[in-house]
Amino acid sequence: xxxxxxxxxxxxxxxxxxxxxxxxxxxxxxxxxxxxxxxxxxxxxxxxxxxxxxxxxxxxxxxxxxxxxxxxxxxxxxxxxxxxxxxxxxxxxxxxxxxxxxxxxxxxxxxxxxxxxxxxxxxxxxxxxxxxxxxxxxxxxxxxxxxxxxxx
Amino acid sequence: xxxxxxxxxxxxxxxxxxxxxxxxxxxxxxxxxxxxxxxxxxxxxxxxxxxxxxxxxxxxxxxxxxxxxxxxxxxxxxxxxxxxxxxxxxxxxxxxxxxxxxxxxxxxxxxxxxxxxxxxxxxxxxxxxxxxxxxxxxxxxxxxxxxxxxxx
DNA sequence: GTCCGTGCAAATGGTTTGCACGACC
DNA sequence: GGTCGTGCAAACCATTTGCACGGAC
Numbered sequence: 001x002x003x004x005x006x007x008x009x010x011x012x013x014x015x016x017x018x019x020x021x022x023x024x025x026x027x028x029x030x031x032x033x034x035x036x037x038x039x040x041x042x043x044x045x046x047x048x049x050x051x052x053x054x055x056x057x058x059x060x061x062x063x064x065x066x067x068x069x070x071x072x073x074x075x076x077x078x079x080x081x082x083x084x085x086x087x088x089x090x091x092x093x094x095x096x097x098x099x100x101x102x103x104x105x106x107x108x109x110x111x112x113x114x115x116x117x118x119x120x121x122x123x124x125x126x127x128x129x130x131x132x133x134x135x136x137x138x139x140x141x142x143x144x145x146x147x148x149x150x151x152x
Numbered sequence: 153x154x155x156x157x158x159x160x161x162x163x164x165x166x167x168x169x170x171x172x173x174x175x176x177x178x179x180x181x182x183x184x185x186x187x188x189x190x191x192x193x194x195x196x197x198x199x200x201x202x203x204x205x206x207x208x209x210x211x212x213x214x215x216x217x218x219x220x221x222x223x224x225x226x227x228x229x230x231x232x233x234x235x236x237x238x239x240x241x242x243x244x245x246x247x248x249x250x251x252x253x254x255x256x257x258x259x260x261x262x263x264x265x266x267x268x269x270x271x272x273x274x275x276x277x278x279x280x281x282x283x284x285x286x287x288x289x290x291x292x293x294x295x296x297x298x299x300x301x302x303x304x
Numbered sequence: 305g306t307c308c309g310t311g312c313a314a315a316t317g318g319t320t321t322g323c324a325c326g327a328c329c
Numbered sequence: 330g331g332t333c334g335t336g337c338a339a340a341c342c343a344t345t346t347g348c349a350c351g352g353a354c
Binding site (some may be wrong): 070072 | 332342344345346352354
Binding site (some may be wrong): 011025038047055082084085086087090102103105106112115116117118119121122126127128129130132133134135136137139140141142143144145146149 | 172180181190204210227234237238240253255258264266268269270271273274275278279282283284285286287288289290291292293294295296297298301
């Protein structure tokens, strides 16, 4: 069986996170493992409810509270990026837990993570013109994804 | 009495908005006028509660609901920019109601609006690399403002 | 065996909604 | 005078918290 690059990367991500969890003396429960697996599995920026429904297939008694708590743990470990939206439709990136630009479809809510070259320059320009010490950012671009453009 | 550029601009903003309100056959109540005045008055990106407390000095019976409804009206008229944050600490920009980058102090929450040259190029790069049709954006840079840097 | 994590239920808090009175036009 | 806006209170809903049981170590 051949493996794609993303699958291999996902496994690296998983073991990296599990190591961190153990190092910090957090317990590795089956529920936590399932939640972390789900967050690292795809490139689809799941919501809390997405993760909850996925994990509940393995652990039918799992509660949303546990998902929230595990995500809070991963945030503390800097191993998940939270994309909070003011309407409460929050999404999570378990693959690239550092700030980076997102393209967000206003219709189907699909999120993409392109590699963008000029982010550092923009950050530097902000620093110069405001005097702020920029430590992180949030860059969202909204519009229609290719698929939703076709359907219109 | 001399007037600064920002004062003159604020008056232009006000009359522009009032014209739009009347054109669309919305009623110009004293409460609405006070709320709109507060939103275009300063450059300090007030919260709903900031506006509420300010307006309540003139109209002690004003309720938060009225402030929310008026802000919703202004959003529909594209005359206020909402900076929603997932923790509920939403802020409003009545001076530049179009998307633009913000520098946000993580300590005192002060927000600045520098003129940034390379936004259009970044937007274009996103469009090229994702195939999305970018129609608006949200660009936030977080760090310490000059004042909070000194206090640290 | 200890203590942390889970899962249920209740609390939280900014925002929205329903409704009756009052005011803009 | 008709209808929209106001203001009060209740509803809303994702998330957080309290607590007792059960499981990781």
